[in-house]
Amino acid sequence: MLEGLLVVELATVLAGPSVGQFLAELGARVVKVEPPAGDVTRSWHRAAENPDDTASYFSAANFGKESVVLDLRDTEAARAAKALAARADILIASFRPGHDARLGLDPETLLLENPGLIVATVSGYGRDSDRAGYDAVIQAESGFMAMNGYPDRPPVKLPVALMDVLAAHHLKEGILLALLDRQRTGKGRHVTISLLDAAVSALANQGSGTLRTGQPPVRMGSAHPNIAPYGTVLQCSDGESILLAVGSSRQFEAVCEALHVPVDAQWRTNAGRVRQRQQLESRLQAAAAGVASDTLMAGLEKCGVPAGRIRHAGDALARSPYMVLEPEGIRQWPAGFRELSPPPDLGAHTELVLAELTDLGGAAIARIIALNTPDA
Template sequence: MTQPIFKDMLVLELASVLAGPSVGQFFAELGARVLKVENAATHGDVTRSWKLKAEPADTDTSAYFCAANWGKASLALNLTEPEQLQQLYTLVAQADVVIASYKPGDAERLQVNYEVLQCINPRLIYGHITGYGPDDARAGYDAVVQAESGFMYLNGDPGGEPLKMPVALMDILTAHQLKEGLLVALLQRERTGQGQLVQVSLLQAAVSALANQATNYLVAGQEPQRMGSEHPNIVPYGSVYTCRCGGKLVLAIGDDRQFRKLCAILGAESIAIDPKYKTNYERVQHRQELNQMLHQLIAQQDRGPLLQQLHAQHVPVGAVYTIPEVFAQPQARQLLLQHPGSKPGLRQVAFRLQGQQELDLSPPPTYDNYLS
């Protein structure tokens, strides 16, 4: 096994909630020393207090906080106090990466912006997350950005109300953008010896992820609308069907060959050769009547045997699982972080590097577990 890829790297996390901390955990999983600098004036990361109804009142490592804070040490500082600010500056001189999530102007007020820290350490790479970019002082909140980026408008059933997605997807998309930017900056530093400022906003990360929904509008001139789980360009894709046993499954038919196999397994070969359904273009035109027939056909099948037949013929299909059922899958269990005496966590790193050993990370730090 080779050494962890980020061994001997020091990452300072001046960020809270989900986007920035998930980037910090990403570096921790790949061997970096990650120091979470928490605001002593507010009792640390606000997500320590974001507890489910079932969680005890006296814990400061809430389930939410545990989503993105494995493998870190914690240091509580009040940066408005000169001595504690100097303590941070001492760490900055040794650091490779800083992750920040201040509103525009706040980092400058606290004297922890890139221009100040770069003077202490010219090799420093500073990743800064904002809600709307450096020129808009609004704070960024995932639910608001879901609304303002179009995701909420597109999510939901036809004729229904817009829906927020059940995870903070805008934070997660932003974290991925920041990871990419920081990795590019690290590569560039290897070539130039110089650090760099990497900026990403929640709004731009969200808009960049609109993908085909954006180009359906920009290229084809069609304004996307709520379609439930249907796909605007492919049929049947994303459609959910209920089997005789009550179990639900989703189809993701990407080409005409897969559609013919589906129809054959359902005993409805005539549908596959009908000119109205033979090609994906025609299926999109006749979406509603085709879906009605598929609902009737699949309602006559039990989910387990039908899934087996479809998988055997490489027809894209999957069961609609609950979260406990998700973590019963071996592939999902491989992503669990384990530590004696602690509840499991979830890895940020889902890829594998040849020869790299997965590290045993410490559980999320309690608020009184800071470095001296």
């Protein structure tokens, strides 16, 4: 899809690099520019990981890329970065506000020098704020943590950097729209997203409910404020757990049929079920405790009730029909996606990329490599 396009990635952690990986999946060539110490996530190993191996966190967003090491504080290295930007179709950046302008890598300067360039930037709070904005902080300030967890316990952050992921998808969509516009006009543009904007836009029904009632969401565990039983987790006789996502009265009646629970008159409407949530869930749980999970799942599926087993991430990945991770890369992509190489070693492509994509001579490239290695 994007074969022949050059992407220069001046972004770290998860949001910006995820966009680079999306574009690599679609066929673009992605050159990741890193500082001498590398993207900070190269050091984010789980306790069970070998610290000498590529960190799984870094791997999550850096398949299919080439790594170039440039210390942008060095004049010649900064010139090399600008030369890459001049050749690029897309540039992804996550600079702190003002830092890009000091380097001459701000959107305005880049578009003057390369009018067809699409500059895609991601920040924590927007270009007008100099606050640092890691995902967990955005979860706290966007309302997500306040409504996540249980009412008798402190707020809990989500176990995935979801605000980074949401922002990455927003930015990817902006880039693809800008590419379509460039086909028509021949001109690039600046597209941008903040983690906070992405998070607030994802409040969805919780946001609209707050605006409608003036009451912010309360922590309810897995329960849904508008629907019941939705998010209800039933533990079966074999110890396995099944989650219900009942969205209609017909589906609720099917759950009762599968569990052999009489439908109480006060449960026949969603409003009644929401009011009587605790009693309802207790009745369903008592019935599920006497049924094996396979039997219950078969009954729910037969009746068309949305329900699923509680699986850990390893189970979910093993069952994915689309992706298989292997030491040499990713295999079994859907049609239209290309196979990706493994995450690159730090600086593995510096010499090759600078020789191919800049007008720097061999001596200048050798100097950059010497000055931009971690041991220099």
